[in-house]
Amino acid sequence: MKKEAPNSKALNDVAYVCPQCGSANISTDRESSVLQTDAVEGIASCHNCGWTDKTTKLAAVTLGNPFGGKEQTLDAFASDVLTTTTKECILPIGQLLIRWGFIDGKKIDQRQFSRYIAAIAQATVQAIVETRRGIASHAKEKPNAAARK
Numbered sequence: 001m002k003k004e005a006p007n008s009k010a011l012n013d014v015a016y017v018c019p020q021c022g023s024a025n026i027s028t029d030r031e032s033s034v035l036q037t038d039a040v041e042g043i044a045s046c047h048n049c050g051w052t053d054k055t056t057k058l059a060a061v062t063l064g065n066p067f068g069g070k071e072q073t074l075d076a077f078a079s080d081v082l083t084t085t086t087k088e089c090i091l092p093i094g095q096l097l098i099r100w101g102f103i104d105g106k107k108i109d110q111r112q113f114s115r116y117i118a119a120i121a122q123a124t125v126q127a128i129v130e131t132r133r134g135i136a137s138h139a140k141e142k143p144n145a146a147a148r149k
């Protein structure tokens, strides 16, 4: 079954978010980054509001070519964020999640914890990319600093 893939190259700089609440805290039933769900047919669900549907129903957010438009670069970045989050932040994030009751500190569910970590990394990637895009578009609107008074 070949799914219609409308110019998939153009989708490279698109991230997918929940169509209901706009959260990037999405997971799919595949081992795939939310950043590349255009290539994946599956079921996605939102951890923020509980929305669940096909990945094709996700809302696309254009990332605006922040890293030169290379999907691999974005993937590498996302992977680096996940590695860094896992390596450097797993303890404080774990303590935070336990403190606020998101996970049970007496009996830590590793799968749940991993989902939180992955979601945090994904959201971080999106936040950085969106911020970068905002900075870039702001610079475009005001190409010379003369606009500043």
Ligand SMILES: [Zn+2]
Binding pocket: 018, 019, 020, 021, 022, 023, 046, 047, 048, 049, 050, 051
């Ligand atoms: Zn949602």
